[in-house]
Amino acid sequence: MRGRRLSRIGARLLAFNLLLLFLPAAGLLTLGVFEAQLLEAQERAMVQQGRLLAAALAERGPIDPADAQAILVRLDRRLTARLRVVDPAGTVLADSSLLGPRRAAPDGADGPDPRDDWLYRMVSGAFRAASQAVAPRAAPAPAEEPPGAPLRTPELDAALAGRYGAATRPSPGQRSLTLHSGIPIRSDGRVVGAVLVSQSTRRVLRDLYDVRLAILRVFLASLVAAAILTLVASTTIARPIARLRAEAAALLDRRGRLRGRFGGSTRRDEIGDLARALEELSRRLAERVGSMESFAVDVSHAFKNPLAAIRSASELLASTDDPAERARYHALVARDVARLERLLGAAREIARIDAGRDEGDAEPVPLAELCHGLLESFRLRFGEKVRFALEVEGAPPTVHAAPARLAEALENLIDNAAGFSPPGGEVRVRVRREGAVACVDVRDEGPGIPPEHLGRVFERFFSWRPGAHDGAEHAGLGLAIARAVAESCGGSLHVRDGTGGGACLELRLPCDGVPDAAR
Numbered sequence: 001m002r003g004r005r006l007s008r009i010g011a012r013l014l015a016f017n018l019l020l021l022f023l024p025a026a027g028l029l030t031l032g033v034f035e036a037q038l039l040e041a042q043e044r045a046m047v048q049q050g051r052l053l054a055a056a057l058a059e060r061g062p063i064d065p066a067d068a069q070a071i072l073v074r075l076d077r078r079l080t081a082r083l084r085v086v087d088p089a090g091t092v093l094a095d096s097s098l099l100g101p102r103r104a105a106p107d108g109a110d111g112p113d114p115r116d117d118w119l120y121r122m123v124s125g126a127f128r129a130a131s132q133a134v135a136p137r138a139a140p141a142p143a144e145e146p147p148g149a150p151l152r153t154p155e156l157d158a159a160l161a162g163r164y165g166a167a168t169r170p171s172p173g174q175r176s177l178t179l180h181s182g183i184p185i186r187s188d189g190r191v192v193g194a195v196l197v198s199q200s201t202r203r204v205l206r207d208l209y210d211v212r213l214a215i216l217r218v219f220l221a222s223l224v225a226a227a228i229l230t231l232v233a234s235t236t237i238a239r240p241i242a243r244l245r246a247e248a249a250a251l252l253d254r255r256g257r258l259r260g261r262f263g264g265s266t267r268r269d270e271i272g273d274l275a276r277a278l279e280e281l282s283r284r285l286a287e288r289v290g291s292m293e294s295f296a297v298d299v300s301h302a303f304k305n306p307l308a309a310i311r312s313a314s315e316l317l318a319s320t321d322d323p324a325e326r327a328r329y330h331a332l333v334a335r336d337v338a339r340l341e342r343l344l345g346a347a348r349e350i351a352r353i354d355a356g357r358d359e360g361d362a363e364p365v366p367l368a369e370l371c372h373g374l375l376e377s378f379r380l381r382f383g384e385k386v387r388f389a390l391e392v393e394g395a396p397p398t399v400h401a402a403p404a405r406l407a408e409a410l411e412n413l414i415d416n417a418a419g420f421s422p423p424g425g426e427v428r429v430r431v432r433r434e435g436a437v438a439c440v441d442v443r444d445e446g447p448g449i450p451p452e453h454l455g456r457v458f459e460r461f462f463s464w465r466p467g468a469h470d471g472a473e474h475a476g477l478g479l480a481i482a483r484a485v486a487e488s489c490g491g492s493l494h495v496r497d498g499t500g501g502g503a504c505l506e507l508r509l510p511c512d513g514v515p516d517a518a519r
Contacts, residue, residue, distance in 0.1 A: 014230040034211070038204040043166070043179055046081045050183040050197035053083055057185050063087060063193045068094035081199035085185075088160055088193060090150030117213055151196070155182035159194035162186075177201045240271045244278065251282065258289050303343060306336040346477040362489075364512045365403050367438055368396035368431050374410055375429060378418060386418050387426040396431065397438035400512040401489045409485035409493075412478035413442040413505050420446030420503065433511065437491075440507040449495065449503050457495050458483045482507070 056071055057063055068085040072094055085094040158165025159182030167180045178200050185193040250260040261282040265275035310333050317329040368390070375388045382388075399406070417427045425445040432439050449457060458479050482505075483493040491509035 014226070035204065035208055038207065039179070039201060042199065042201065042204055043181065046179060046181050046197040046199050047164075047183065049081055049083065050181055050195040053085070054183045054185045054195045057085065057193070057195070058187050061187050061192075063093060063185065065093040072096045072099060080203075081197050084196040084198075086151055086156060086160075086194045086196055088191065090152055090156065090160075092151065093193070153180065153182075153196075155180045156194055156196060158182055159184045159196070160191055162191050237271065240265070240267070240275070244275060248278075258286055261286060303340065306340045306343070309336045310340075343477075346481065362400050362402050364398050365401050365406055366396055366398050367440060367509075368392045370403070370407060371410060371429050371431055371440065374407065374414060378414055378427075382418060385423055386421045387424070388414075388418075389426060389428045391428060391430040393430065393432035395433065397433040398512040399438050399489070399491075399509045401509065405485050406489070409482040409507070410440065410442075412482045413440075413507065416478055417442050417444035417446075417503070417505070420444050422446065436511050438509050438511050440509075442505045442507075444502045446502050454495060458493070479505075 053071065057068060063085060065085075072083060075096070083094075083096040084092050086092055153167065155165030155167045162184050164184075165180075165182035168177050169180065170177055178198055181197045183195045183197070184191045185195060244262070247260065247262050251258065251262075253259045262275065262278040264279035265272040267275070313329045313332040313336070317326055317333070320326060320329070371390055375390055378386075378388050414427060414429065421427055421444045428441075428443045430439075430441040430443070432441075479493075479495075486493040486507055486509065489509050491507065494506045494508070496504050496506070
C-alpha cells in the first residue's frame, strides 16, 4: 500500500461516490428539452398577441396606419414582443418598437445576469472553447432592413399568402435567437396585410442560465462531497486494513517464527471487531507456540535424567564382573528404560490430544455409569488401602465425548487422588448437574495443595508429591492430560482445596443435547 496516493479500495470508493455527479449531470442533459418547451410556449404567446392585433385590425376593413398605430399606443408599451403591421407591399404601417422602451415587468425579472457568476464563466468558457474546436462557426446574423424599405422575409411571404409563417434567426449583437411569426390580416375574405411578431429568446435563455447555474452549484457541491466521502472512507477503512496487512506481514520472521502480534483496535465497527479478533488470534497463537516450545524443553529435560542414569549404569555394568553388581545395574537400566517408556507414552498421548488425533467417535456417555466402572477397578487395585465412594446428585447427567478419552481423564483424576490418600483414606467422587453443565468432583483426604502450587498442578511434567502414599513414580502428565481432554470436549478442569483438608478436582463438561447458546 505504500507509495500509492490512493489505495485500490479508495479508488473504488471514489468511483462509487462519483455516482453523486450523475444527477446534476443528468439535469444539464435535460435542459435541452426544457429549452424547447420554453421556446414553444414563447411562440404560442407571440402568436396569440399577433392574432389579437390581426383580429382588431380586420374589423376595420382596409388597414389604416393611424388606426394600427393607435391600437399599439393603447397597449401602453406592455407588450412582451415587437409587433409590426405590414401592408401587402411589405411596407411597415405601424411598429411597437417606435413607441419607446417597453415598461419594466413588475416582478423585477431583469435582475443580475447569471452569466456574471465566476462559476458560470469558468464552465461556459471551457465549453465554448471545446465547441469551437469541434464545430464550425455559426453564420452571422442578417442585417436589419433599412427604415422605410419594404420587408421581404419568409414568414411575411407566408402570412401575405394567407398562411402562418415562422422563422428563427440570430439576434444582432447577442447570443440569443429571435423568433419571428407572421399572421395574415383578412378582411372580407382577402388578405389586406400581416402582423409580424418578433421576440428575442433572451428571457428564455436567462431562465435557462439561472437553472444551469443552480445545477453547476449542485454539481460542484456533489464533487466536493464525493472527495470528502472518499477521503473519510479511505481514512477509516483503507488505512486500517493496510495497517492490519502490515501487522500480518510482520507477524512471522523469515524463518517462520512468531515475532509480532496484532495490536487490536478501540473502534466500534466491523474493522474494529476484525482487529480485535486478529489480536485474540495472535495472542492464542503465541500461547500455543510458547506451550509447544515449553513442552519440547520439558520433554528433553524429563528424558535427560533417565538417559544419564542409563548411561552411567551401562558404563558401570561394563566395568564390573561381580554378578550381584551386574544384576543391580541391569535392574537400574530396566527401571530407567521403563521410566522412559512411560514418559514417551505420556508425551505422545498429550501430543495426540493437543493435535485432536485418535480421539475416537464421540457419543453420549452416562457419567455416573462411567465413574462406577472406574471405581470398581480402583477397588480391585488398591484393596483395603484406600476406600472409594460414588455420590450421584439428582438425575445422572450425560455428556457427548469419546468414551475412551473421557475414561482416561477420569482415571487420571482418581489415580491422583488415590496416590495422595493416606492408608484407610477415602476418595469421594460426586456426579451432579448444574443447569447445562455436568460436574464431577474428585476429593481426597491427603495433605492438600499449597497455595503456591495451585496454579502449577496442570503444568506438564510438574510433579509435587511430598504427601503421596503410593510410592510410584509419576511423570507429571496425568493432570495435564486430564485438562487437555476436558478442553477438547468443550469443558474445563479446576482444582481447589477440599473442605476439611485434602484437594478437590472439578471436571465440568457440557451436557449432551444442550445447544451451545444455552451453555
